Amino acid sequence: MSITDTFVAVAEAHSAPTYHPLPVVVATADGAWMTDVEGRRYLDLLAGYSALNFGHCNRRLIEAAEAQLERVTLTSRAFHHDRFGAFCEQLAALCGMEMVLPMNTGAEAVESAVKTARKWGYRVKGVPAGRAKIVVAGNNFHGRTTTIISFSTDPAARADFGPYTPGFEIVPYGDLTAMRAAMTENTVAVLLEPIQGEAGVLVPPAGYLPAVRELTRERGVLFVADEIQSGLGRTGRTFACEHEGVVPDVYVLGKALGGGIVPVSAVVSSAEVLGVFRPGEHGSTFGGNPLACAVALEVIAMLRSGEYQARAAELGDRLHRELGALARTGRVTGVRGRGLWAGVDIHPGCGTGREVAEKLMDRGVLVKDTHGSTVRIAPPLVIGEEDLDWGLARLREVLGL
Numbered sequence: 001m002s003i004t005d006t007f008v009a010v011a012e013a014h015s016a017p018t019y020h021p022l023p024v025v026v027a028t029a030d031g032a033w034m035t036d037v038e039g040r041r042y043l044d045l046l047a048g049y050s051a052l053n054f055g056h057c058n059r060r061l062i063e064a065a066e067a068q069l070e071r072v073t074l075t076s077r078a079f080h081h082d083r084f085g086a087f088c089e090q091l092a093a094l095c096g097m098e099m100v101l102p103m104n105t106g107a108e109a110v111e112s113a114v115k116t117a118r119k120w121g122y123r124v125k126g127v128p129a130g131r132a133k134i135v136v137a138g139n140n141f142h143g144r145t146t147t148i149i150s151f152s153t154d155p156a157a158r159a160d161f162g163p164y165t166p167g168f169e170i171v172p173y174g175d176l177t178a179m180r181a182a183m184t185e186n187t188v189a190v191l192l193e194p195i196q197g198e199a200g201v202l203v204p205p206a207g208y209l210p211a212v213r214e215l216t217r218e219r220g221v222l223f224v225a226d227e228i229q230s231g232l233g234r235t236g237r238t239f240a241c242e243h244e245g246v247v248p249d250v251y252v253l254g255k256a257l258g259g260g261i262v263p264v265s266a267v268v269s270s271a272e273v274l275g276v277f278r279p280g281e282h283g284s285t286f287g288g289n290p291l292a293c294a295v296a297l298e299v300i301a302m303l304r305s306g307e308y309q310a311r312a313a314e315l316g317d318r319l320h321r322e323l324g325a326l327a328r329t330g331r332v333t334g335v336r337g338r339g340l341w342a343g344v345d346i347h348p349g350c351g352t353g354r355e356v357a358e359k360l361m362d363r364g365v366l367v368k369d370t371h372g373s374t375v376r377i378a379p380p381l382v383i384g385e386e387d388l389d390w391g392l393a394r395l396r397e398v399l400g401l
């Protein structure tokens with residue numbers, strides 16, 4: 001048995017089998033590269049589903065974390081700490097908003113946005129008690145809690161986890177007519193991913209997000225944008241909504257906000273919306289902790305410079321040029337995405353998405369398949385141009401080109 005097989009066997013024997021990871025056991029990582037327990041190097045074209053936008057062990061982020069580790073790491077929200085106000089102020093400013101509700105994981109932030117929208121609906125919009133509805137899109141991915149999977153359309157995510165939380169209407173993604181028809185006077189929010197990541201990096205039809213913005217404004221409904229995966233530089237802008245000139249009422253953020261070091265998530269909105277809470281109505285032991293705030297403050301400072309967004313846009317053009325060339329060969333049947341983010345549909349003759357991912361792994365490139373035939377490409381935004389080209393050349397090889 002190889003060292004890798006030994007690690008995999010222990011993990012498989014003692015962890016709940018909720019994942020089917022590639023058989024690679026990572027020991028160290030730096031930038032866009034990871035090294036396994038046997039010393040083999042791999043180019044990371046997944047970047048922790050965009051949690052690693054700034055690369056593995058980014059020096060600025062590690063230094064910010066280390067400095068904070070020596071000072072104070074957790075106070076609970078029972079007390080103030082000296083990073084908290086700055087974190088909320090600067091994150092709100094980055095979003096062009098006023099207030100921040102800090103949480104830890106993405107799913108918690110989505111849950112918090114659902115609670116925020118419902119409370120806003122009752123306290124501000126005047127929806128009768130217990131009647132609030134939230135409109136969501138088919139093929140969404142917003143996390144794994146019982147309420148969130150209640151409005152998933154993925155059988156694997158839902159089956160055997162009921163009873164489900166009511167209060168959600170599911171309409172097809174990209175279909176404005178269906179959304180309009182689903183709205184009633186009790187609709188408090190529309191919750192959408194501006195680009196659907198897990199669904200295969202689905203970009204909605206041009207004009208859809210602005211139309212949703214107009215419709216929600218008209219009806220007095222909150223537009224909640226789940227930018228957990230699409231936000232913070234990935235698409236070449238700070239937020240994916242920006243590509244369509246859209247400003248939602250509420251941003252839900254996570255993943256890259258924690259710099260790949262700690263889980264940091266947040267709901268960001270106006271004072272009218274987040275101001276509906278009173279002490280004791282919501283909370284989190286770890287939400288907004290000093291270590292999380294210190295890392296996130298550095299992430300926000302890095303994003304303020306605009307250099308990561310510019311890099312994602314530039315390298316994204318390069319990525320999509322090459323993927324476009326692969327599509328013209330027919331071995332790739334579809335390419336979607338924006339910036340340094342792509343869903344690539346593999347022709348069945350070239351194998352399943354999983355088989356392509358395994359062959360890429362053997363050549364030193366790590367990607368993740370989704371929905372059978374799609375491979376998702378989302379490298380750290382700090383990836384070198386030559387490294388990106390090298391990784392894409394390996395994909396060409398695996399497709400037999």
Ligand SMILES: *Cc1c(COP(=O)(O)O)cnc(C)c1O
Pocket residue numbers: 049105106107108110141142143144193197198226227228229230254255
């Ligand atoms: C990853 C993700 C989530 C859930 O985040 P977790 O940190 O895994 O709970 C929610 N929404 C979107 C769009 C995501 O990509």
